[in-house]
Amino acid sequence: MNTVHSSMIHLPDARILPAVWKLLLLRLRITFNSLRHAKLRKKIGTVFIWLLLLGVAYFILSMSRLLLGLTRSPEFRQYVGVDLQPLLASIPALTLTTLFIGTLLTSFGVLLQAMYLSGDMDFLLATPVPIRAIFVAKLMQAVLPNFAIISLFGLPILFGLGISSAYHMLYYPLVILVMIVLAFAAAGLSSLFVMVVVRFLPPRRAAEILGFIGATFGLLFSQMGNFANSFGKEINISGSRLASMLLLANTRWLPLNWAGQGLVALGEGHWLSGVLLVSATFGFAIVAFWFALVTAEHLYYSGWAGMQVVTRKKLTHASRPASANGFGLARLLPQPVLALVQKDFLTLRRDLRNLSQLVSPVILGVMYTLMMLRSGGEPPAGRGEAPAWFMESFRIVLEYGSVGMSLFVGWMLLSRLAGMGFSQEGKNYWMLKVSPLRVGYLMAAKFLVAYLPTLGLGLIFLTVISIVQGLSVLEFVYSIITISMCLAGMAGILLTFGIVGANFTWDDPRRMNSGAMGCFGQILSMLYLPLSFGLFIAPLGFAQFLGFPIAYGYLIGLALGSSVTAGFAFIPLWLVRKRVARLGGE
């Protein structure tokens, strides 16, 4: 074999910027390749989303220009009786502060993924590429997507303000430059934050917690509007109070406000204060970015962040789940069924990524329940022309609103538990596939895993609402039967579609439901929801209408509803039983 001559060793380019460029080109190539190999509908969808985003940006620009222009008009000023000029001048500071904090928070997850979970750091660090270039490229990867999204909303507002206020031309390029340096400073600080977190938590666990917090807060914020509509009528914040609050936030003592205040000053032609404030922003941002970059690089390379100081707490005997021996009625279940149920409950509880999906129905349920309870349980009187039987039937339906609410919450929970009951096995499905597990046992276990917690949650909602609404014992018992049967049927439908569209190839639980079958299941179960509810409740109204004793209504509702819902619980599953045997082997 030939010897390797020193003349053959190519000295790599040690300059940072060309290396960063190469790494970014690589990322661009990966993105381009995934788009190129994507299905046509995804390609069309991507182009459509981009066009839509551009349209949104143009809309925000036009609206902000129009509205901000309007607020400057003397007529408007006279109408509101307040000088809005200081308020408008605070917009850049508020927008840029939002950009900074938004980038700081959103970069955390991206950087955690890019530095610790993507798996390419070791590969890159082993190559003769300057380590700083790798970190800069990673930071840029973290910044770019979030920066683009935040800019999509922030830039049109700032430009709209500039146009409507006839700011100096220098204002516009400086807005872009300031946004870029602030975003980089935020991402740099975020990388340090990642290092500190990873020092105490394994990266994967940190990602799980982050996902859980993100999903929960995202849902809470998204529902805040509904909640505020229902509960916030009493909270009346006047316009002048809001203006004074905004002005207070735009204090010069906060360095984050300097960027916005400097841009406004430059736009209005106050050169000295403008140049000073913008220069200070640039200085602080660059120093923060550089400090963060060098420190993060050192912490990563020295292995400081990798050495977790907190070891994982061992599960004590007390915290361990009950053994597969089971207890109470569970003893009646066959051993493999009980084992599967216990295993699923454990993995659902311990994996925060699953928990974040499961907590959504609870949050939504609580919010809608509170709103329902506030609305009262009485039908609107109207002009009093409606016949008595109609009003009575309406009152019955409203009385059973608690059942409807419990079913709605149950539907949301079942969509996850039953719809993805099989898919959640993921790449571990081989363990079930190679074991001598009967198809019937597997289906029964998955049914129970979906049905039992949903029933429990539904009954909790029912009990709470029933107590508040003061339902009679008979109504409460009938509601329990209705919920139990309706949810069983719904579990059957959703589990069936979950089997047909089972996906075992996911890495991220959020991508578990990749096919159209999950959507079909949800649509069908959504149609089933009023049908099953109606089968139990409608006979009560008919009995009222026909003047029969209400007991007849209960009996007919029970017979009709139970038989149909039981059919939905078993027949769809029976139809796909052979498919279960083939799952994971195609």
Place this chain on the structure above:
Amino acid sequence: MLRPYVIETKETVTFTYRILREGDCHFFISYTLFSPVTYTIDGTIRLPTGDNMPETLIETRDLIKRYGEKVAVNNVSFNVYSGEVFGFLGPNGAGKTTTIKMIVGLLQPTSGMVKVAGYDVQTQSMLAKATCGYVPDTPNLYAKLTGRELLRFVSDLYSLDRSQVTHRIDELLRMFDLITAADDTIDSYSHGMQQKTSLAAALMHDPKVLVLDEPTVGLDPKSARLIKDILRQLADRGAAVMLSTHILEIAERMCDRIGIINKGQLIAVGTMDELRTLDKTGEASLEDIFLSLTGGADETEIAEILK
């Protein structure tokens, strides 16, 4: 190890390929796979009967697996007997894992038959699976269960006697040096620990047939040695062990018989001695035999690339 079958030479007997395949006399079966199909021996053969007869624990016949136009496994037939360790070798993408997955019931064959412990994997899957243990190449285990919980779960899947399970779990955890991590969730385990947990799970029900796909990948020498010893002991106790590996040294040392698959076709089966007869010198290593059968890179070609 070959079982010592008694051959008494009294008269001339002609064996055909078909007769030998059915006769469970694997000395000859091995030869027939890559030699002329008829043998003439001066003598009679007393085929093993009763206690001496090794049980066929894995039997594949004319096994085919197609993915659309691509044939991943093409007409593969071989047997693995009780008491032997069978090595399954082949280059990357040769069809080893596909064959193994069909044996353990993870993959449905396009055609052909697989029997495990005498049970058809397609039609008697419950019985076949109850006798079989499987260790996959990638240990995908329930990450949020602890090692102990996983083993208990597996024992329940196989409906093992609950009174025995706790003891068995502790025994396996201790044997694989996992006892200190037994109550940690599996996502905190290293690859090697996960591999050992996977093997422990496969051994929970004391399988008659153990199928392992690349069992020693990622293991430290101590663990690799432990696994080799365990497999040997299992075979000595009458189980059939089938393993795929790329480490030819392991195959050469551990396996009683070796099957070589290339491009979906089984191109050789036999003991090391039998495989050596394929080489003119008769002293070739398994590596030489493997490369000559599967077409390894030429030395000059390698030198050319490194130049």
